[in-house]
Amino acid sequence: MAVAELSPCYQTQIVKPPHLSWLSNNHKLNLLGLPKASRITEICCSLAPNQVQTPVAVPTGAQSIKPECYGVFCWTYDLKKEEETRSWKKMITIAISGAAGTISNHLLFKLASGVVFGPDQPIALKLLGSEKSFHALEGVAMELEDSLYPLLREVSIGIDPYEVFEDAEWALLIGAKPRGPGMERADLLDINGKIYAEQGKALNAVASPNVKVIVVGNPCNTNALICLKNAPNIPAKNFHALTRLDENRAKCQLALKAGVFYDKVSNVTIWGNHSTTQVPDFLNAQIGGVPVKEVIKDQKWLEEEFTEKVRKRGGVLIQKWGRSSAASTAVSIVDAIKSLITPTPPGDWFSSGVYTNGNPYGIAEDLIYSMPCRSKGDGDYELVKDVIFDDYLRKRIKTSEEELLAEKRCTAHLTGEGIAVCDLPAGDTMLPGEM
Numbered sequence: 001m002a003v004a005e006l007s008p009c010y011q012t013q014i015v016k017p018p019h020l021s022w023l024s025n026n027h028k029l030n031l032l033g034l035p036k037a038s039r040i041t042e043i044c045c046s047l048a049p050n051q052v053q054t055p056v057a058v059p060t061g062a063q064s065i066k067p068e069c070y071g072v073f074c075w076t077y078d079l080k081k082e083e084e085t086r087s088w089k090k091m092i093t094i095a096i097s098g099a100a101g102t103i104s105n106h107l108l109f110k111l112a113s114g115v116v117f118g119p120d121q122p123i124a125l126k127l128l129g130s131e132k133s134f135h136a137l138e139g140v141a142m143e144l145e146d147s148l149y150p151l152l153r154e155v156s157i158g159i160d161p162y163e164v165f166e167d168a169e170w171a172l173l174i175g176a177k178p179r180g181p182g183m184e185r186a187d188l189l190d191i192n193g194k195i196y197a198e199q200g201k202a203l204n205a206v207a208s209p210n211v212k213v214i215v216v217g218n219p220c221n222t223n224a225l226i227c228l229k230n231a232p233n234i235p236a237k238n239f240h241a242l243t244r245l246d247e248n249r250a251k252c253q254l255a256l257k258a259g260v261f262y263d264k265v266s267n268v269t270i271w272g273n274h275s276t277t278q279v280p281d282f283l284n285a286q287i288g289g290v291p292v293k294e295v296i297k298d299q300k301w302l303e304e305e306f307t308e309k310v311r312k313r314g315g316v317l318i319q320k321w322g323r324s325s326a327a328s329t330a331v332s333i334v335d336a337i338k339s340l341i342t343p344t345p346p347g348d349w350f351s352s353g354v355y356t357n358g359n360p361y362g363i364a365e366d367l368i369y370s371m372p373c374r375s376k377g378d379g380d381y382e383l384v385k386d387v388i389f390d391d392y393l394r395k396r397i398k399t400s401e402e403e404l405l406a407e408k409r410c411t412a413h414l415t416g417e418g419i420a421v422c423d424l425p426a427g428d429t430m431l432p433g434e435m
């Protein structure tokens with residue numbers, strides 16, 4: 001079944017394909033990546049098949065039919081014509097992969113509510129799924145509609161990254177295959193690396209040239225490096241691997257041990273890989289503005305128990321929940337975005353897996369490695385220079401670096417650097433969720 005007649009939906013009959021019967025007129029909703037013959041680019045009416053709607057007046061100035069629409073009908077909203085929305089900022093476009101997954105299900109509703117980008121920032125969400133998840137993605141879009149978020153002005157769903165990533169100013173890349181029983185770490189690097197190579201190419205071709213990319217799907221550091229290498233037109237500095245969840249976990253453990261609320265804990269760096277070699281830095285961290293080591297005088301606890309707890313927190317949670325951290329991961333993605341769009345509080349910093357070229361710490365170049373960052377709130381960041389090191393910290397930073405170098409060698413075929421050689425260090429290269 002196809003759209004019956006091409007005229008404004010407030011005047012005439014629209015017959016929609018049965019699988020689109022859930023669409024309503026609150027938002028523009030695009031279906032991207034469907035076969036061209038069945039794709040309806042923008043749909044605005046919520047009429048059941050064969051239902052006739054009597055003519056209604058278009059609210060003056062509030063909505064109009066988009067002139068470039070063809071074959072379908074769509075509302076556009078001129079935000080500058082409405083009193084309540086006149087002061088709003090220009091809409092931004094956020095693309096999300098793995099959008100039918102668990103983390104995404106927590107994240108999307110935070111983005112749409114305005115708590116991330118602010119109460120005057122309208123957003124367009126472009127959701128990437130697969131053929132397998134497409135129906136679930138429709139369900140996600142339905143729930144977003146039913147939430148009536150004023151700031152959510154567009155939702156589109158699709159399975160082709162070249163369409164979904166078009167004009168994206170933020171790309172939150174969450175989709176990845178989880179490591180299954182008996183699967184080698186090298187297999188996971190290869191399978192997910194291929195996804196991120198493809199998505200890097202798509203971002204390079206169609207996203208906004210200054211798109212900010214946050215890679216969540218594991219192994220997130222190496223996935224981010226692969227994505228970056230396949231997107232040479234996008235500044236390397238714009239790519240992040242999410243280590244904010246690890247930072248939040250470390251802050252929680254330090255607060256618990258010191259008997260303070262976690263807002264007193266600052267300057268926590270996670271160094272290295274989002275894996276069990278990550279280094280939660282208690283040397284530079286502070287509690288109430290005082291070095292952690294002066295508050296928690298138990299060096300053994302800091303070196304052993306604290307470090308292990310943070311590194312393996314994901315695994316313990318999986319044992320309790322039966323699935324990996326999703327709500328707290330979504331919260332940490334929000335924190336990571338906010339850290340880039342709001343000035344970092346004086347004296348503090350945040351952790352992110354970022355490109356190592358030009359780093360002041362002597363870490364090998366050409367990796368995505370978690371380091372301490374500060375931002376002016378303009379979407380960009382600088383690495384923090386005034387951090388101190390001791391032998392304990394240096395040694396562990398090196399171990400995580402070696403792991404990432406090995407992951408890089410193992411994915412050389414995906415970064416354009418020749419033939420892959422997988423000599424992953426035994427015992428390491430575990431995700432936080434692996435035990």
Ligand SMILES: NC(=O)C1=CN([C@@H]2O[C@H](COP(=O)(O)OP(=O)(O)OC[C@H]3O[C@@H](n4cnc5c(N)ncnc54)[C@H](OP(=O)(O)O)[C@@H]3O)[C@@H](O)[C@H]2O)C=CC1
Pocket residue numbers: 098099100101102103104128129130131132133134174175176177178195215216217218219220242243244245246274324325326329
């Ligand atoms: N960096 C961090 O701090 C954390 C990272 N993670 C990682 O985030 C990722 C997503 O977690 P979560 O949302 O809970 O997982 P889910 O399994 O709920 O969703 C992930 C999505 O990834 C997509 N996917 C699954 N398999 C494949 C495949 N073979 N090829 C392409 N896409 C696939 C699926 O979407 P579709 O079919 O639509 O493509 C799926 O909906 C995982 O890699 C997890 O390890 C988790 C917690 C913390």
Ligand SMILES: O=C([O-])CC(=O)C(=O)O
Pocket residue numbers: 218245313314315324325431432433434
């Ligand atoms: O290991 C996983 O898949 C989950 C994960 O990254 C974490 O909990 O930090």
